[in-house]
Amino acid sequence: MTTQRSNIVAIIGGGFSGAALAWHLLKKPTVPLSVLIFEPRALLGSGVAYSAEDPNHRINVPASRMSIDTKHPLDFLEWLAATSASREDKGAHRPDGQIYPARKVFGHYVATKLAPLLEAHLLTHIPSLVTDVQKLPTGKWILTTSGGETFEADTLVIATSHPAPQLPKQLVSFEVPLSAKTYPILIDDPWKSDALTSIKPEDRVLIIGTGLSMADTVASLIANKHNAPILAISRRGQRSKGHSPTPVTATGDFLSPPAVSAKELLQRIRQIIADNPDTPWQAFLDRVREQAPQIWEHLGQTERRRLIRHLRPFWDTHRFRISPPTENIVNMAIQKGILRIKAARVLTVEKEGKTFQVTLRTRCGQIENQIVDAIISTTGPAHINILSSQPFLKSLVKEGYIEMDSSALGLHVSADGNAQVGSRKDISLFVAGPLARGRFGELMGLPEVTLYAEKLACTIRAQAAITAPDNTIIAS
Template sequence: MTRQASLPPIAVIGAGFSGTMAALQLLSVLPPERPVLLCERGGSFARGLAYGTGNPAHLLNVRAANMSAFPDQPGHFEDWLARGELSGKGPDAGVAATPAGTFVARGHYGSYLTELLTGAVTGLVTGPGGPRLRLVPDGVVDLEPRAGGFLLRTEGGQAHGVAGAVLAMGNLAAAAPRSRHSLDPWSPEQFGRLHPHAPVLVVGTGLTMLDAVASLRAHGFAGAILALSRRGLLPNAHAPTPTWPIPDLKPADFASLTRLLARIRAEVARAEAAGVPWHGVIDALRPLTDTIWRGLPPTERARFLRHLRPFWDVHRHRTAPPAAATIAREIERGALTVRAGRLLAVEDEAAQAVVTLRLRGARAPERLGVQAMIDATGFGHLAQNRDPLLRRLSERGLVRPGPFGLGLDAGADYRALGRTAGEGAGPLWVLGPLLRGVLWECTAVPDIRNEAADLAGLVATSLDRAAAA
């Protein structure tokens, strides 16, 4: 029997949850002779930023029951937990059983993803050219267009010919005002160098702020923390919630944001009359968020981003009850102050940053000296991004900013849209938080796992059509 030659691989760039699941789903649908390259700067495969933490206080923000990596196996993660050694319950074990559900430390979820990826590397996924999944522990700095694909180049000087690539690098870096006293919330080892009592400013009051506070305390910081955001809103906590049916929204409900909001409020009123809190309605909207976002006129989506996004975020992206309780205790004892306002300016001094704030209700701006600033504002914009790969793709016209400058633009088939046709280049697909402007809800595991499965099927179809042309 003649052995079939290996086909050029598909590259997946980024190996957090988005990239890991893109790779695993591609392996399930591509032919054995088509390998997958999974590339990750620093070699932190599967864990990425979100699941590389070892702090047991960093809990998943989604119940364990809804954290399966596979949309067609809803109990997969819970089964993994049951087979493992996480028998101890409580905060030290990183497993919190609450009336609202069980919430697990993100480090444990990283172990789960690592096991899935290791199984794909060492398991029975081999092809004519060797292992079908090939790990590249290096940052990708360029995709040079060439006939039918790209030449992928890495920071370390490697070069790989690929038939196409999936961009799955997670959130673009946020853009709070920079200071030499700025600290990265995803590199908490820096927090151990802080003075234990001099104040710290956290810019942002969402889920990343909660993680930053937990990291500060874990590294011995005992001083005052000021958390600032435009609205000063904190994430709501999950609560015990009966299920609520998916609302029957009509196209007319998407005519305006005002009409949509009235429709959702009416649904909440119906649910509460039946004894179901608002949490159930917000959860029931999850399968519809893509339809809602695409259905709203662009002017209404812009209104949402200007006025309603913080309110949506604190209701949709809730936190684990133990994390919410910790923040409540910090506020009660005066160690954490949460304020609504804006950061106007930052002036660096030798031992501190002097920040100018305009707090809500204040008659004049206020100046404050802090030893460090932690950027917890979330996602950034392509124009502000310094990633060399995205910069080069943008310069060639192969990618462009997504709607409202959020992430990258893409079609319904996840294909990247650029300013030029990219003649001669292979296909580029986009997955995960980089699709924020296109899909809006594309940052949580329950959303990304579905999108990864959809993308894999579309990639396979696209490659089949290209081969038949």
């Protein structure tokens, strides 16, 4: 075997998407590779989703369906059995034998998978933000960090995930307090460390958003002995649905033939569920999820936008299901009269002394006034701000290397995962994780992100083999 310089792959973002890609690139390389992963957090693999310190923030699917390797789908479950990570967490273990560990436990699992690669110096963790990216005439990428360091790479991968949440327009004029002594309290991102510690059990709370983030927020508040009224609102007032009480297997066929419109797809899903009343609806939605990339591929841009505009809220509440432990907490809060969920939207917010005076319009058109001590926004990431969310992305936009996908879900990506502008793509620039979902449709769930990471790793290795100085291939 001829010795050659390693092809350097730089991955910006060390959450699950970036970590999974690094692991698949290096676990069995067929060309000499050296991977740099830029992630400010101390632990690789956690990201926003799996770095939450609150033990009440749990993965929302069973551990048996979580793995960094699709060829070993029980890898995380086996890791749990071999460690004491969730052994003492009684709330994680369900009567049916399924386990729903805290989110941070899954983050630790991913970190342990990467540890041997770090020790072998195949993978290098640079704990810094990337502030600028430039491409040299030689084809090399130059990355500059917030600390002023520069790094060179042959291949660049954008693996940053969702942009930070954006406050509703009625709240943007208010300063977000950082002091627990400041009232009223406005929290723009409940996922920030210690974001909720300033809220006292007796504070009246308005939560804007009724999805999974709302549920996690309520679980945290209840764990802190919250006993004052909590009102959660969204335009439709929809809660995240729960898992089937009995195990289900994905079933149904939504591709023979594929739907060519959002309306046709919705009608087909409804009809199949209606024709099979004895089968839990979760089984059919799980099959839609499996077939989502092919379903998405057969929809034109107009129908994709129509689906996003009209059906996405319903898909999200059925697709992103709440974990049973968290669902129990939310249900108990509702039964005790602490939590109310309402279909409404904010009209105005005014600060009066130490409270917010909030005017709401309910879905049926009624006007309601609420006085609250704290407002928490759980509306989710501001995808519209993707291109301006980080300095290095602004650099890539300016140089003409990236643009938004026409669906506005993420970045414009080719079928091979390359960043694309118009019809032009750069074969040394890739997009990993949810930012590629405008092309592939369903890239929010961990199994889909893992599968995409595996495919992307194969593509990058193949590209590295072609561009290597002597095209040396390592026998696998």
